[in-house]
Every structure is written in structure tokens, then in C-alpha cells.
Amino acid sequence: MINIVLFGKPGAGKGTQAEFLKGKYNLVHLSTGDIFRFNIKNDTELGQLAKTFMDKGDLVPDEVTIKMLQSEVDKNPNAKGFLFDGFPRTIAQAEALDAFLSSKQQEITATIALEADDEILVERLLERGKTSGRPDDQDEEKIRNRYQEYNEKTAPLMDYYKGKNKFYPVNGIGSIEEITERLSKVIESL
Numbered sequence: 050m051i052n053i054v055l056f057g058k059p060g061a062g063k064g065t066q067a068e069f070l071k072g073k074y075n076l077v078h079l080s081t082g083d084i085f086r087f088n089i090k091n092d093t094e095l096g097q098l099a100k101t102f103m104d105k106g107d108l109v110p111d112e113v114t115i116k117m118l119q120s121e122v123d124k125n126p127n128a129k130g131f132l133f134d135g136f137p138r139t140i141a142q143a144e145a146l147d148a149f150l151s152s153k154q155q156e157i158t159a160t161i162a163l164e165a166d167d168e169i170l171v172e173r174l175l176e177r178g179k180t181s182g183r184p185d186d187q188d189e190e191k192i193r194n195r196y197q198e199y200n201e202k203t204a205p206l207m208d209y210y211k212g213k214n215k216f217y218p219v220n221g222i223g224s225i226e227e228i229t230e231r232l233s234k235v236i237e238s239l
């Protein structure tokens with residue numbers, strides 16, 4: 050079983066790459082952003098709660114996010130492995146994920162980071178906002194806030210996974226196919 054964390058700043062291309070990788074390696078793709086958006090669309094209690102944070106570009110509280118993620122993992126008892134996209138985003142989430150997987154005799158195999166400069170990414174997000182309908186992509190101030198959240202809360206995860214020798218950076222600039230190729234090389238080396 051391989052369990053991959055796809056890591057990167059907002060707009061780094063995690064979702065795009067996950068679409069290719071999940072089929073190629075037969076992994077269950079869990080995107081916390083997508084799951085929150087699904088709940089918002091269906092106006093569930095979780096969706097209503099998440100929306101108040103997401104619309105501002107803030108992270109949803111750990112307790113809520115961790116519970117949701119665990120229940121999604123539990124919905125897939127026959128998975129050959131998981132591709133985590135947008136989770137973990139805080140040290141508390143990473144620790145909870147390690148403890149949860151270890152209770153199932155599982156672990157994170159690798160954290161693969163898509164790297165790109167902020168300025169390129171902000172442009173990408175504003176471009177995506179024109180068609181995605183995502184409120185958090187349409188306003189530069191909200192986007193800047195997401196980067197601040199990333200720098201404060203998510204960036205420390207790089208050292209967390211480096212300390213476990215599980216961190217693999219990949220250049221996130223290039224064509225979609227080129228980047229899939231770079232990610233595949235890492236996965237096949239594991």
C-alpha cells in the first residue's frame with residue numbers, strides 16, 4: 050500500500066496532478082477542498098461551517114477537518130492506497146494523520162511537494178477564479194490571506210516530513226504532462 054501526500058501552495062496544481070496520478074497508481078484521491086466544496090454545494094451542516102472559513106481564505110479548524118478526513122478514509126476499506134490532496138495543512142493534522150494511519154498498521158509513504166513561486170501562483174488562481182466560480186479565487190486579498198495561512202501553518206510541514214526522510218520536492222513549473230512525469234518518477238522510486 051502506498052500513501053502519498055501531495056503538497057504545495059494554493060494553486061500549485063495538486064488537484065490537476067491528482068486526477069492523473071489516482072488512475073495511474075490506483076489510489077483513492079481525497080481532496081479536503083473538494084470535499085468541503087461538495088458539502089457547501091449540498092448545504093450540509095459541515096458545508097455551512099466550512100464556508101465561513103473558506104470564504105475568507107482561512108483554514109477550517111483542525112478538529113473539523115481531521116474528523117472529516119478520517120471518515121473519508123474509513124469509507125474506503127479496500128483502498129490500495131491514498132492520495133491526500135490539501136491534507137495535512139497543519140502540524141496537528143499531520144500528527145493526527147500519522148496516529149490514525151498507524152492505528153491501521155499504515156503510514157505515509159512520501160510527501161511530494163509541487164514547487165512554484167508565489168507570483169506565478171497568484172496569477173494562476175486569479176485566472177482560475179474567472180471560470181471556477183470559487184469565491185476564494187476571485188479576490189486578491191483572499192488569495193493573499195491563503196498564502197499567509199500557508200506560510201504560517203502549512204509550510205512547517207516541510208520540516209516535519211524532512212525529519213522523517215519522507216519529503217520529495219518536484220519542480221511544479223512546466224506542462225501538465227511534464228509534471229506528471231516528474232511526480233511519477235518519484236512514486237516509482239519509492
Ligand SMILES: Nc1ncnc2c1ncn2[C@@H]1O[C@H](COP(=O)(O)OP(=O)(O)O)[C@@H](O)[C@H]1O
Binds near residue numbers: 102107195
Ligand atoms: N486540510 C485543511 N485544513 C483546513 N482547511 C482546509 C483544508 N483543506 C482545505 N481547506 C479549506 O478549503 C480551502 C480550499 O482548499 P483547496 O481546494 O485545497 O485549495 P487550494 O487551491 O488553496 O490548495 C482552503 O483555503 C481552506 O479554507
